[in-house]
Amino acid sequence: xxxxxxxxxxxxxxxxxxxxxxxxxxxxxxxxxxxxxxxxxxxxxxxxxxxxxxxxxxxxxxxxxxxxxxxxxxxxxxxxxxxxxxxxxxxxxxxxxxxxxxxxxxxxxxxxxxxxxxxxxxxxxxxxxxxxxxxxxxxxxxxxxxxxxxxxxxxxxxxxxxxxxxxxxxxxxxxxxxxxxxxxxxxxxxxxxxxxxxxxxxxxxxxxxxxxxxxxxxxxxxxxxxxxxxxxxxxxxxxxxxxxxxxxxxxxxxxxxxxxxxxxxxxxxxxxxxxxxxxxxxxxxxxxxxxxxxxxxxxxxxxxxxxxxxxxxxxxxxxxxxxxxxxxxxxxxxxxxxxxxxxxxxxxxxxxxxxxxxxxxxxxxxxxxxxxxxxxxxxxxx
Amino acid sequence: xxxxxxxxxxxxxxxxxxxxxxxxxxxxxxxxxxxxxxxxxxxxxxxxxxxxxxxxxxxxxxxxxxxxxxxxxxxxxxxxxxxxxxxxxxxxxxxxxxxxxxxxxxxxxxxxxxxxxxxxxxxxxxxxxxxxxxxxxxxxxxxxxxxxxxxxxxxxxxxxxxxxxxxxxxxxxxxxxxxxxxxxxxxxxxxxxxxxxxxxxxxxxxxxxxxxxxxxxxxxxxxxxxxxxxxxxxxxxxxxxxxxxxxxxxxxxxxxxxxxxxxxxxxxxxxxxxxxxxxxxxxxxxxxxxxxxxxxxxxxxxxxxxxxxxxxxxxxxxxxxxxxxxxxxxxxxxxxxxxxxxxxxxxxxxxxxxxxxxxxxxxxxxxxxxxxxxxxxxxxxxxxxxxxxxxxxxxxxxxxxxxxxxxxxxxxxxxxxxxxxxxxxxxxxxxxxxxxxxxxxxxxxxxxxxxxxxxxxxxxxxxxxxxxxxxxxxxxxxxxxxxxxxxxxxxxxxxxxxxxxxxxxxxxxxxxxxxxxxxxxxxxxxxxxxxxxxxxxxxxxxxxxxxxxxxxxxxxxxxxxxxxxxxxxxxxxxxxxxxxxxxxxxxxxxxxx
Numbered sequence: 001x002x003x004x005x006x007x008x009x010x011x012x013x014x015x016x017x018x019x020x021x022x023x024x025x026x027x028x029x030x031x032x033x034x035x036x037x038x039x040x041x042x043x044x045x046x047x048x049x050x051x052x053x054x055x056x057x058x059x060x061x062x063x064x065x066x067x068x069x070x071x072x073x074x075x076x077x078x079x080x081x082x083x084x085x086x087x088x089x090x091x092x093x094x095x096x097x098x099x100x101x102x103x104x105x106x107x108x109x110x111x112x113x114x115x116x117x118x119x120x121x122x123x124x125x126x127x128x129x130x131x132x133x134x135x136x137x138x139x140x141x142x143x144x145x146x147x148x149x150x151x152x153x154x155x156x157x158x159x160x161x162x163x164x165x166x167x168x169x170x171x172x173x174x175x176x177x178x179x180x181x182x183x184x185x186x187x188x189x190x191x192x193x194x195x196x197x198x199x200x201x202x203x204x205x206x207x208x209x210x211x212x213x214x215x216x217x218x219x220x221x222x223x224x225x226x227x228x229x230x231x232x233x234x235x236x237x238x239x240x241x242x243x244x245x246x247x248x249x250x251x252x253x254x255x256x257x258x259x260x261x262x263x264x265x266x267x268x269x270x271x272x273x274x275x276x277x278x279x280x281x282x283x284x285x286x287x288x289x290x291x292x293x294x295x296x297x298x299x300x301x302x303x304x305x306x307x308x309x310x311x312x313x314x315x316x317x318x319x320x321x322x323x324x325x326x327x328x329x330x331x332x333x334x335x336x337x338x339x340x341x342x343x344x345x346x347x348x349x350x351x352x353x354x355x356x357x358x359x360x361x362x363x364x365x366x367x368x369x370x371x372x373x374x375x376x377x378x379x380x381x382x
Numbered sequence: 383x384x385x386x387x388x389x390x391x392x393x394x395x396x397x398x399x400x401x402x403x404x405x406x407x408x409x410x411x412x413x414x415x416x417x418x419x420x421x422x423x424x425x426x427x428x429x430x431x432x433x434x435x436x437x438x439x440x441x442x443x444x445x446x447x448x449x450x451x452x453x454x455x456x457x458x459x460x461x462x463x464x465x466x467x468x469x470x471x472x473x474x475x476x477x478x479x480x481x482x483x484x485x486x487x488x489x490x491x492x493x494x495x496x497x498x499x500x501x502x503x504x505x506x507x508x509x510x511x512x513x514x515x516x517x518x519x520x521x522x523x524x525x526x527x528x529x530x531x532x533x534x535x536x537x538x539x540x541x542x543x544x545x546x547x548x549x550x551x552x553x554x555x556x557x558x559x560x561x562x563x564x565x566x567x568x569x570x571x572x573x574x575x576x577x578x579x580x581x582x583x584x585x586x587x588x589x590x591x592x593x594x595x596x597x598x599x600x601x602x603x604x605x606x607x608x609x610x611x612x613x614x615x616x617x618x619x620x621x622x623x624x625x626x627x628x629x630x631x632x633x634x635x636x637x638x639x640x641x642x643x644x645x646x647x648x649x650x651x652x653x654x655x656x657x658x659x660x661x662x663x664x665x666x667x668x669x670x671x672x673x674x675x676x677x678x679x680x681x682x683x684x685x686x687x688x689x690x691x692x693x694x695x696x697x698x699x700x701x702x703x704x705x706x707x708x709x710x711x712x713x714x715x716x717x718x719x720x721x722x723x724x725x726x727x728x729x730x731x732x733x734x735x736x737x738x739x740x741x742x743x744x745x746x747x748x749x750x751x752x753x754x755x756x757x758x759x760x761x762x763x764x765x766x767x768x769x770x771x772x773x774x775x776x777x778x779x780x781x782x783x784x785x786x787x788x789x790x791x792x793x794x795x796x797x798x799x800x801x802x803x804x805x806x807x808x809x810x811x812x813x814x815x816x817x818x819x820x821x822x823x824x825x826x827x828x829x830x831x832x833x834x835x836x837x838x839x840x841x842x843x844x845x846x847x848x849x850x851x852x853x854x855x856x857x858x859x860x861x862x863x864x865x866x867x868x869x870x871x872x873x874x875x876x877x878x879x880x881x882x883x884x885x886x887x888x889x890x891x892x893x894x895x896x897x898x899x900x901x902x903x904x905x906x907x908x909x910x911x912x913x914x915x916x917x918x919x920x921x922x923x924x925x926x927x928x929x930x931x932x933x934x935x936x937x938x939x940x941x942x943x944x945x946x947x948x949x950x951x952x953x954x955x956x957x958x959x960x961x962x963x964x965x966x967x968x969x970x971x972x973x974x975x
Contacts, residue, residue, distance in 0.1 A: 011498045018495030022481065022488070029483040029524075217479030220540070223443045224496040225469045379464070381445045 015226050019234025023208070027238060036204050041196045041246045045253045048192045059141050060086045061107040062096040069116035075126060078152035079109060084144045106131040107141050109149075186261075189254040190342035191315030194335050196250045197273065198309040200243040201280025202287075206301035209235060209288030222379040232370075232377060236281055243277045254346070264345030268355060272345070275362040276338040280305065282369035283334075289376040309335035337361050389457070390418035391548050391580045392442055397451035399437055411437040412448070413603040419582055419596065424574045426591040426611075427584040428688070429600035430886020432856060435584040436476060438600065439552045442582070443473045456547055472546030476553045478537030482526030486517055486536055489525050493540040503544065511539045514569050530758040531562025538569060549573065551583035555590065557883060559757035559912055560955050561962055567593070587913075588887065592684035599691060606691050611684045618659050618686035621647075623668050623677045625656045634751070634919050636675075638898045641891075648689040648891065651918040653951065654938045659686045685887070692888060709841055709899040712833075715748065715874040715906075723748050723875060723906045724769065729778035731764050731929075738764040740929040741778070746922075748874075751897065751907045753917045756926035757962060762910050765926070766879055769908065771795045783874050796824075799868035803880040806864065809853025813844050813863055816852050817870065824871035838866040842896075858889030865896065876900065878909040882916065894919050914955040925961050932965045 027033045063076045079087040088105070090096055096108045110127035118124050128145050130138045212218045221231070251269070254260045262269065283305055284297075291297040310316065312326070313335035319327055330336050337358040344354045399412040411434045419425050427435050440446045442455050444464025453460045455467045480489055490511070494504055512518035515535040520528065525536060534554055541549065551570070555563045567590070573579045583594075591597050592611045599607040599614065607614055627636050633651040640649040640656055645664035650657050657680070660668060668677040724746040731739040739761045746752045756762050767773040768780060771791035780787040782794040807816045817838055821831045839845050842862045847855065852863060861881060868876060878897070882890045890913075898919065901907050909920065917923050917937055924934045933940055937954065944957025952960070 014498065015496055018492055022484065022492050025488060026481065026483050212479075215479055215482070216475060216477045217481055219445065219475040219477075220473065220479040220537070221496070222445060223468045223471065223473035224493065225465075225498065226496050227465070379445070379468070380447070381440055 011225070012227070012230060016230050016233050016237075019226075019230065020237050023234060023238040026208075027242065033204060033208075036207075037200055037242050037246065040199060041249060044192060044196055044199075045250055045257075048188055048195075057084055058086050059084060059107065059144075060088075060105045061109060061141075061145075062099060062105050063087055063089045064093045064096045064108060064110040065089055065091060066093070066113040067111050067115040071116045071119050071124070072111040074152045075109070075111050075115075075149060078148045079145075082144065082148050084141075085148070100129065100131065103131075106138075107145065109145060186347060188315075189250075189258050189260045190346045191313070191339060193247065193250045193254065193273070193342060194276070194309050194313060194315055194338055195306070196246050197243055197277050197338075198280050198305050198335060200246045201239065201277050202284035202301050202305040203298065204242070205235065205239045205281050205284025206288045206297040207294050208239070209285060210292055210294040210297045213292040214294055219381065228377050228379055229374065232285065232373060235285060236370075239281050239284070240274075240277060243281065244274070247273050247277060260346055262346055263349040264355075265350050268350055269342075269345045272338065272341045272355065272359050272362065275359060275366060276334065276341075278366040279334045279362055279369065282366055282373060286369055286373040286376060289373055305335075308333040312336065313339040315339050334362060334365050388421050391421050391456055392419040392582065393417070393452075393454050394438075394441075395452045397438070397441065397448045397453060399434075399441065399446065399448050410603050412441075415451070415600075415603075415605045417598055417605060417608055419580065421580050422574070422578050423580055423595045424571065424593075425580070425582045425596040425598065426594035427582060427598050427600060428586070428588065428591040429584075430586065430692075430889070432602075433600040433886075434603040435600055436552055439473075439550050439582070439584060442467075442550055443471065444468055470547040472541035472549040474537050474541050474549075474551045474554060476556065478534065478540070480525040480533060480537055480540070483524060485522050485524055486528070487521040489536060489540055490543060494543040497544045499544050507543060511542060514572070515539050516565070529562075531558050531565070534558055534562065534566060535569070538566065542573070545577055546579060549579050549581045551581065553584050553586065555585060555587060557880075557912065559760075560914055560958050561757050563587075563912075564959060586886070588685040588688055591688075597684075599688065601692060614687035614691060615682045615684045616687060617690040618682035620679070620682075621660045621662070621664075621690075622680050622682045622686050623658050623660065624652075624680045625649075625658055626676045626678075628674045628676065632921075634898055634921075635902070637919075638895060638902075641895060647693055648686070650891070650915065652915070653918070653941060653953075657686075659689055662690075689887065692886075709896050711872070711900070711903045711905070712837055713872055715904040721748050722746065723783050724752075724908070725779065725781040726765075726769075727779035727781075729765075729768065729775045729780055731761075731768060731773065732776045738929050739768070739775075742924075742926070742929070742931050743778075744924055744931065744934060746906055746908065748906055749901055749904045750921045751901050751909065751919060753920035753923040754908060754910045754926060755914075755917060755923055755958060756910075760926040761929040762926055763879070764929075766877060766908075766910065770798055770800060770877060796871065797874045799871070799873035799876045801861075801864050801868045801876070801878045801881045803883055807852045807860075807867060809851065811852055812849050813852060813855070814839075814848040816863060817844075817867060820867040821870050826871060834870050834872075838870055842866040858885065858892065861885060861889060861893055865893070869900075873905070875906045875908070878907065878911075880910055880912065882911060882913060890916070914953065914958055917954045917958075925958060927962050927965055930965075933961045 027037065061079065063079050065072050065076050076087070076089050079085050080089070093108075093110060096105070096110075099105045100108055108127075108129040110129070112125070112127065115124055115126070126149050128142065130141050130145075212221075251273075255262060284301055287301050287304070288297045291300060308330075312319075312330040312333045314330070315335070319330050319336070322330070341355060341358050344351050395416050397412050397415040398410070400408050400410045402408065415434075415438065427438065429435055437446065441448055441453055441460065444455075444460050444467045447461055456470055458466045460467060481492070484492065490508070494507075499507065512521070515538065517532065517536060517539065520532070525533065528536060538551070538554065549570075554566055554570075558566065570581055570583065571593075574581050583590075585591060592615070594611060597607070597609065597611045597614060598605060625636065625640060633654050633656055637649045637651045637656045640646050640658055645660050645668075646658050647661045648659040658668075659682075669675060722745040726742060726744050728741050728743050729739060730737065730741055742761075742765065744752075754762050754765060764773065768775050768787070769782065771782075771787050771794055774788065783797045785794040785797075787794050808819065811819065814835075817835050821835055826834055839848065842865070844859075844863060844866060847859060852860070855863065864881070876897075882893055885893070894916070897907055897909075909916070911917065917940075920937060922934065922936055923940050925932045925940065933943060940961070941952055941954055941957045944952030944954075944960040946952070946960075949956060
């Protein structure tokens with residue numbers, strides 16, 4: 001047919017290009033790939049970035065001012081001035097308790113009738129009642145309240161209205177320290193990048209290979225000159241690129257929406273991210289090639305990639321505080337190494353002694369997974 | 383082109399292949415199969431569902447490796463170098479994996495790229511493929527939006543982006559309407575004739591096998607015969623007769639009666655008469671003892687020989703045919719035969735702007751077998767769904783057994799039994815459990831339920847297989863179970879939606895024997911089918927296309943519409959194609975979709 005047959009390598013390249021192009025069309029036309037590849041990452045960014053922030057702000061509380069003295073009013077004012085609270089001042093404890101029960105407020109600060117007198121005796125006490133249903137929020141409110149009380153004490157000191165400077169307020173330093181972790185986004189956003197790359201890389205790939213098996217498209221494709229490695233390449237490249245897009249999107253969100261500092265070099269950040277992306281794509285391919293069912297492989301992928309990336313990577317739970325057995329399991333989760341790399345590169349800088357070993361682990365995992373996938377994919381129907 | 387000479391393009395020696403079934407039991411898909419396919423020939427691989435056709439073709443395509451035996455394709459050993467074969471052949475699997483979210487052109491381009499077809503060759507090849515498949519006007523349409531027949535043609539075009547050294551087609555015409563089937567055949571025969579490409583195709587249509595130069599008959603993994611089709615039809619030589627009743631007995635009833643005769647191996651209604659194949663060693667005179675019947679000998683066809691070939695194995699395929707004839711209803715529908723039970727009056731169904739069913743009207747009388755025929759996308763399924771109360775008509779009147787479907791679909795549905803195209807029972811449940819479940823679904827309980835299940839078990843001879851899983855039953859039994867389930871609640875009306883698609887000829891014969899028995903007892907039956915020969919069992923037929931009824935009448939009346947100067951005795955298929963083509967003539971491309 002052809003006058004000059006193209007060289008085997010050129011023919012190979014042409015087949016891979018055709019497969020990549022085909023995959024691209026499918027991604028563009030299939031609403032579900034668009035949903036997983038673009039909509040879901042955006043939703044995750046917004047969800048984790050805004051709604052799931054671990055900071056607490058504008059907590060509704062009531063200050064029961066039973067002591068209308070200057071000292072008492074100073075306490076009330078320090079709550080009213082704080083952006084952490086929406087404060088309402090009342091004189092009736094009963095009223096405040098009722099509001100607490102009906103859920104209108106999350107805490108009561110009671111300034112007792114003898115507050116000014118006892119402050120003068122060096123024994124001033126404020127009662128704090130916090131809604132403990134959400135333990136996390138409760139602890140944070142408690143800490144902020146203590147800080148607010150301490151601040152008012154400090155102001156009173158400065159104004160010289162209190163000669164017994166050793167006021168009975170709660171320990172101040174530790175609360176202030178907690179307060180400085182103000183932006184939990186600093187560690188949430190890097191974690192988010194892990195989730196998004198895992199999702200696009202592994203989850204999407206796990207569906208697209210199985211889809212070919214389910215729809216019978218592989219059977220016809222197999223009986224052509226196409227080789228297995230070309231089919232795999234045709235699957236890896238498009239989703240790697242798509243994952244790259246999601247990765248850049250979340251990095252841009254980190255930098256410009258949440259103002260997370262990037263203290264390491266951009267090159268190192270991109271390099272390790274691509275390594276992790278390759279690990280994710282290879283995981284998805286391996287699961288998909290082995291299970292050949294979209295439903296099954298999406299479930300398995302969720303279980304072995306997304307959930308560990310969420311729970312066992314050190315993204316949400318500090319791995320130093322989990323039981324030993326779980327900590328040992330976490331060493332099997334590639335996301336763990338990537339989280340360390342991201343937290344280092346975002347918040348600390350180019351700490352090469354951390355970067356090299358972790359990057360090397362990711363590279364080895366990627367190569368092993370790709371090799372396994374190559375073995376699992378054969379042009380055969382059993 | 384030299385037929386039957388030279389080195390074989392495919393040669394198999396003592397091939398065997400087995401699989402683990404769902405219950406871990408070993409299923410022998412191929413057993414000691416040896417054959418040779420010669421260059422330049424059109425070879426058919428025929429056999430019922432589950433005969434091993436797909437397995438054998440997949441072995442040839444290098445997609446599977448045989449457990450034992452040797453297989454060479456185009457001179458290459460399949461086991462040693464499957465890629466060498468895959469580089470050279472064209473292969474169309476049964477369910478061709480078109481990329482449905484890619485357009486016709488993109489699908490073609492993908493396969494052209496896979497085969498390394500140069501731009502220059504494409505310029506020569508594409509117009510030819512487009513002309514061959516008549517897909518030219520639809521190159522930008524997504525493959526998923528094509529009709530069944532067009533998908534098959536696109537699949538074929540994808541395998542032909544370059545001239546293959548060998549073409550393997552796995553049931554290219556299954557589930558395809560007679561029109562598209564004829565078009566596909568034109569393409570294939572042109573390939574063999576003009577390009578000399580050897581083609582091997584599998585098919586369940588025996589008339590297709592008769593058109594090939596070489597036929598291999600596969601049954602339960604064994605090769606029963608190979609050679610020219612005449613070798614098979616020759617088996618029935620001198621045993622085939624055309625039987626006509628002087629008393630005007632309807633062909634269907636005569637067929638049922640003749641099929642029960644001990645001397646008769648097979649009987650089928652055809653053109654108002656009955657065609658029979660007599661058993662070997664039957665008395666010389668076929669007419670002895672049958673008064674009022676005229677027997678005239680006719681030349682044997684491939685199908686006749688095929689039935690002779692398969693009959694020794696009939697014991698495994700199903701029960702003796704008399705059992706099917708003994709089918710008795712407990713409470714036959716009230717005996718007001720001749721009254722219309724289904725009245726369809728100017729029914730219209732629109733989906734948005736699209737008119738799926740356009741002002742159709744027909745009446746079906748009690749105890750009638752009514753055939754709804756039409757090409758893919760004609761509106762048959764929509765009509766069926768409206769009749770079952772699953773879809774509401776946009777306008778028009780629809781009455782089932784006196785009940786207005788628009789007002790009381792639930793009570794109308796109680797009177798309906800439905801056998802779907804695909805096996806729609808639970809594969810994980812046993813036969814008994816399936817019946818039990820469907821009895822509850824129909825609201826049967828207590829003694830009545832027990833009684834109905836016992837009836838179904840007895841009438842359909844399901845007792846011996848009561849504990850087998852639905853999914854593991856052979857095709858014929860699945861169909862029997864589905865029919866039994868549809869009859870549990872004693873419906874007056876039975877809907878059969880391509881119920882025999884892909885079934886083997888023996889199972890189909892038995893199935894129709896039961897349906898005939900049911901109709902005789904007053905059950906009204908509505909069928910759709912792509913097997914035009916099955917239309918001969920109907921009392922009346924309506925041919926649908928583009929949502930309109932094009933023709934309506936008895937099989938004889940419809941057949942008469944296919945008569946031409948050159949074809950005085952048209953088959954039902956000829957008539958069907960003539961009716962559709964006459965209606966489409968003004969703007970063939972517009973309606974082709």
